[in-house]
Amino acid sequence: MSDIQPPEIRDHADPVEPQYATIKMYASREDIYPREVTGFFANWRWACVWLTQLVFYGVPWLAWNDRQAVLFDLAARKFYLFGIVLWPQDFIYLTALLIICAYSLFLFTTVAGRLWCGFACPQTVYTEIFMWVERKIEGSRSARIKLSKQNWTLAKVSKKCAKHAIWLGIALWTGISFVGYFTPIKTLMQEILLVTLGPWELFWVLFYALATYGNAGWMREQVCKYMCPYARFQSVMFDQDTLIVTYDQQRGEPRSTKTAKNPVLGSCIDCSICVQVCPTGIDIRDGLQYECIGCAACVDACDTVMDKIGAPKGLIRFSTANAIKNNLSEQQVLKSIFRSRVLIYSAILVVIVSVLAINLLTRVPLKLDVIRDRGSMGRELNEGVIENVYKLQIMNTAEANHIYRIKVSGLDSIRLDSPDQIELPGATTKAIPVRVHVDHDHGKQGSNKIWFQLEAIDNPALQVKEKAVFIIPHN
Secondary structure (H helix, E strand, O other): OOOOOOOOOOOOOOOOOOOOOOOOOOOOOOOOOOOOOOHHHHHHHHHHHHHHHHHHHHHHEEEOOOEOEEEEEEEEEEEEOOOOOEOOHHHHHHHHHHHHHHHHHHHHHHHHHOOHHHHHHHHHHHHHHHHHHHHHHHHHHHHHHHHOEEEEEEEEHHHHHHHHHHHHHHHHHHHHHOOOOOOHHHHHHHHHOOOOOHHHHHHHHHHHHHHHHHHHHHHHHHHHHHHHOOOHHHHHHHHOOOOEEEEEEHHHHOOOOOOOOOOOOOOOOOOHHHHHHHOEEEOHHHHHOOOOOOOOOHHHHHHHHHHOOOOOOOOEEOHHHHHHHHHHHHHHHHHOOOOHHHHHHHHHHHHHHHHHHHHHHHHOOEEEEEEEEEOOOOEEEOOOEEEEEEEEEEEEEEOEEEEEEEEEOOOOOOOEOOEEEEEOOOOOEEEEEEEEEOOOOOOEEEEOOOOOOOOOOOOOOOEEEEEEEEOOOOO
């Protein structure tokens, strides 16, 4: 007889109920009290906090040529970046800069995971600052837990009020600094002191301050888990050679405190300190999770524990999936960084940066737009001369005043019948009408190509040329 059993006949009158998993798109916040951690990566994280905040708070106060060095003057439609003045026509440079920032983020993520999230993202930086204030006022992790559980007393109210007052102060100064990139910050401070702040400046100062206070003080990890889109799609940039914060399961398991009876257990003593220091409250020993922002607090905490029990560091470490699986050495991990995917990304990024740098270095701080008067298609004057009228839009994008000479060419006997010089202050624009004459017997009937040339008298290298059309009417 055959051993093959007939397939089970399912009674359709009694169908099996399908099982569905419930995936929550949002969950209410549970209080997390991260434990303070010190170590190599904690030092780097604080270095990033200092660096980013010195730049953010300090740059609006830098002066350049009697003006603010970095100012995005939306009202005047001019962007000042130290010695460069960008106009709306230069928007391509800002676009390129944003592309470089985005592409750099993708490249760094491919190489080293969520470095941006863990060390330089504003949400991480301000959360770190706010938690530092919290620790200084409310104490250690256990003290904060105890304070939260106890009834409201004068001491608890005082500590909470002091913490929130300092948080609001930091948030307000952050809002003022942010608006200071769009309104001259010295003017902004005078208006605040004189209580004459405009409605839009007031709105954005308060909006940015409240966003900082709410995100870093109250929402914290909820922003990373449910609001930040980067956390959702960053995994598509990962591969098996991307550096991530990872737990060496082969070395750590089975986890428990070693005893004389169980001397062969893994290195993990299940102290849970790696969970206590995590700002998102996850257990890295459960594997890679999208909630992990790559801050490496668990790495520092675990290394400290390993030191105390006399075990080698690195049970939790920055490594790759390939390195953990195949037990690769550090040299092999470093070598895997220079894989084809990373090299291609790097080459593209270098090309984009080079093109932008060359364009900025060779950029002529002078622009000319020629608009022909469409109300006059070209007319013949009594002297047997053909006249066309144009409007020249001249933009002096440098910061110095210049006197420009206007030239026109392209046809025999072509000449200007308007002043051929104009003085223009720095960072200004002006439109001037000009009349161009050509003798009747020169040029063809219909459209003729001509060129307007603008040249700075004090600097002949500063010149631009723009094409236009000269119309000779048909007989």
